[in-house]
Amino acid sequence: MTLALVPLLPLAGAMFIALAGGRIGRKTTGTIGTLAITLAFGAALSMVVSVAEHPRLAARLGAWLPVPGADLSLVLEGAGLGLVLMVTGVSALIGLYSIGYLPAGPGAQRYFAALDLFVAAMLLVILADNLVLLFAGWELVGLCSYLLIGHERERPAAAVAAQKAFVVNRVGDAAFLVGIFIFAATARTVNIGDLRVASIEHLRPDTVTPFLIASALLLVGALAKSAQLPLHVWLPDAMEGPTPVSALIHAATMVTAGVVLLIRLREVLAPEVLFAASVAGAATALFAALVAVGQRDLKRVLAWSTISQVGLMFVAAGLGAVFAALFHLLAHAFFKATLFLGAGAVIHATDGEQDLTKLGGLGRRLPLTAATVAVGALGLAAIPPASGFFSKEAIAVAALDQPLLLGAVLVTSLLSAFYAARLYTLVFLAPARAMPAIHRTPLSMAAPLVLVATAALAFGGLVGAHVLPLGLGRESEAPAWLLAASIILGLGGATGGWLTYRRGASAAGAVERIAARAAGGFGVDRLYQAALVEPFGRIARGVDRGVEAANERAIDGFAGLLVRGGGLVQRLQAGSVRGYEALLLTGAVILLAFWSLR
């Protein structure tokens, strides 16, 4: 039953914090919240040996919905343990970091309750043995992101961003739901193991089309949750949340859920749909990398880089290279958490400055932060020995047979190296600006930062050197020319970024002006506003003022008809009994008519 403890411990933590109310202080709340996640990490760690012996562990907690297979049951198999360890490990570090980061105030209770629930929900996505329970985790992840993005409730922008994140996610969730209905109606089960069997062994002509449609709908859900084209619009705005929340959403608990879904359902989903996931991923990777180059806000660079990097994971997962997808998911989690926690340290030190053009010269003043962010940036740039190099290499290998996809992966690599160097140079190396006093980073923030940076540095090499297994079969190794090309692209992009920005953004000239054109995300947000949001409002208004008003007038007309027709008005005011008699009479007439017709 250790398996059941893994999601239940953070859930219990969330419930305890929620019920304890304001009676416990900020530090105690944070400690309990972090401890609950750490214990879940410990429980997962204790299963390493048993997983080696039994590749498939299951735990049934009870019945849930009266639908075949929709029970409260968990299963740990394949990629599960690696994902669980990463999610709990990184989230525990983010929890610890948050204790120092959050300002004093009554918000800590809400924050840590949502944080623990977030982790529990993500664990459910990884461990659920059926689609409905997986969907429960899936939706709760969305709910927690809503709660945490809107954490600072007095800021209207945060409230709007939180609502946007949830509504866009719900577009995907609606598709996901219909996909579940199709699987349930066609295969008569929602159990993932049984669906695998159903899709492989019993795929008959009459189930091919439903499975294809259901697969496509699940992919829409994955695109929304993982912020992929065309449903990526919520993630850049999600920066309104506190920085550790961004670290959580981007690294551990949310955007990778779509990749987890593709990995877990690779045998269930239709091959055409998986390939479509690759194409969407490649397009997203390239598009988001371009947009990232032009961002002026420190956190927005990182946000767009996540969209781009998750796109690479989609490329791999869609091509069936689940090992590569999982490898990059884990490596990205470590280096992206490093980058966000490092960014948080910068923002904390400078009293909230996030504008890259106003930062600079922090390398000497924040040496520890500079060193850790350097590790994260190397990972993003995919330069050895950072983890990102090994995992991105695995993805490139997976795409070797698909020249267009491979091209997208390699160009994305070049752009990633460029904007990673741009970010690092502008914050730490470019000439210093006049800046207020620098606050020192408290130990509770520095310690997790160093730990996660260490993981980001070592993880890729350990997996690459076959020291760490990930629970999935490896795909083939990279040919020498590809290795060389990748190193050249990474180093070339990074050097280009450094050369362009070493004297600051204002000195970057034409490059910065061109990049700034991409910064708006190519107008997708504006397009949605004009093509979807505003028409929705107009339709709702039209229904309200047109159809509904007409319907209400119709009943008034009906009432008037009764009143005029029978001179009923006085009698109705004298009491409803008389009117009732009249209607009984009407009933009797209808009754006679009915009988005569029989």
Added chain:
Amino acid sequence: MNLPLLLGDIRATDLVVVPLIAALACALLPLRGLARAIAVLSGVLGIALSLALAAGAAPAGGLRGEEQIAWAPALGISYHVGADGFGVALLALGSLLFSVGAVSSGSARGRGYFALWCALQAAVSGVFVAQDLLLFFVFWEAMLLPLALLLWQWGGEDRRSATLRFVLYTMAGSALLLAGILALGIGAATFDIVTLRAHRLGAATQTGLAVLFLAAFVVKLPLFPFHAWLARAYVAAPLPVALVLSGIVAKTAAYGIIRLCLGLFPLGMETLAPGLVALAAIGTLYAALLATRQDDTRRLIAYSSLSHLNLIGLGIFAGSAAGAQGALVASVSHGLIVAVLFLLAGMLATRTGGWDLGRSGGLAGSAPVLAACFTLAVVATIGVPGTSGFAGEFLVLAATYARYPAAAALATLVVIVAAVYGLGLLRRAFTGVPGGAVPDLGPRERALVLPLLALILVLGIAPRVVSDLVPGGNAPVHAADLR
């Protein structure tokens, strides 16, 4: 009066008798301040009785606490009562909502109010236990009088015209129901529902009778587009009356469609199903769309409620046991959720001095518990898993999909629109720069709201408590008739 709990042998009749005695006590005895306590007690006793009924295994005939007394044998009329799985679950829900509504009514309401309140409880319970069509009709009509008087006498600004609309619309439906009942009962020489369920009519007759019966039910539910009375009645009604009107009175229609229309005219319902399913799916989405436009919290809740009631209708019209089962879970869930929403909206209104969402804003800072409770209630309304709202919605939509995929897919879009109106409500009421400080929920308010929220979560994790009371399965209800 006998004490059924102590005697152990509980009859379905007791669920009508207890509130009826309470109504008479409130009306006749000089109780003054005690009237509310009696109304609350009547609700609490109802909860105990219905839970005790539900706890026992269903007897062979499926009716719990069954009792039959001959009344006019020559005409096939008898006093026949008993509760099936749907009835017993809705009796428990109804009793809970009547006790909660009585608590929130304020002791200043006076004896008349509470006498009518208890009479309404008796009538609603009667609908859920009646096993004779004429008896059903008597209880069905008996609901209208106390409801109309409560609305007419204790309602808000618009109460007179809202009452008139409600009464006229409802009675038009009831007249057709009576016609249907008389035609069926006289034709078959019995009004006994259990006997009639075994008595199969021709397909065309079934369709005609189903239409007459449905006339009453689609207005009371109400199914789109027969809902024009709803928003004004909810807004004009005193808050506790709006609470029971939406929470349980609407469910008498859902129950009526399941027990009478599907039970007596399965073939007729199958003929009508495509149209009804389409209306319900459109109504689910239509009402949610209207909810996004509302500035008055009561109207917003009214349209959100209408959306859920149409979803319940969708599950029933889908015509499978699984659909009705989902509709039952959704009915219980919606009853709990709408009660919490109305209570919280009332608490919000007393703090901001009105129902207009434009007046509030930024209240989360000074009233964090109110904000947290409201958030949880909205999360349940929009059907997030872990709450009962998801269980009901999922079961209804999954069952509907098995028979009417296009309608189910259309109705599923409601999860997007619901997020827009639900989170919009939270954003407008609680976020932003606070205009001024308001007091947070007091201990009495918490005692009213927190148990309901806990029930919503429990039912979200263990929906089988309710769903196992009735059969499931995706096979069409009319299949038995085709053989």
